[in-house]
Amino acid sequence: MTNVPFSIRMDKSIKERLRREAKLMNRSETYFANMAIEKELNARELKRKAIDEAIACAGQGNFISSEAMGAWVDSWGSDNELSPPELDIKYNK
Numbered sequence: 001m002t003n004v005p006f007s008i009r010m011d012k013s014i015k016e017r018l019r020r021e022a023k024l025m026n027r028s029e030t031y032f033a034n035m036a037i038e039k040e041l042n043a044r045e046l047k048r049k050a051i052d053e054a055i056a057c058a059g060q061g062n063f064i065s066s067e068a069m070g071a072w073v074d075s076w077g078s079d080n081e082l083s084p085p086e087l088d089i090k091y092n093k
Helices: 012-024 029-059 066-075
Strands: none
């Protein structure tokens, strides 16, 4: 992988936390900054992909009812957490 220089400004307290963590883990501050940026970019890309897939699915007339979605969300953190709901509404265009 080719590395290129990149400069950012950050809050002094974040810089200190970064320095402290890098020292504890015997890694460079740059290593942790790169890892954090990569993690954030990966999460954003996954979210964007999920949204694009949901829009495409909706464009085909496929939806999850609010009842099914609500039951799933209400189960979060319970002893009987449900699996994500299946598509249960189909509109023909």
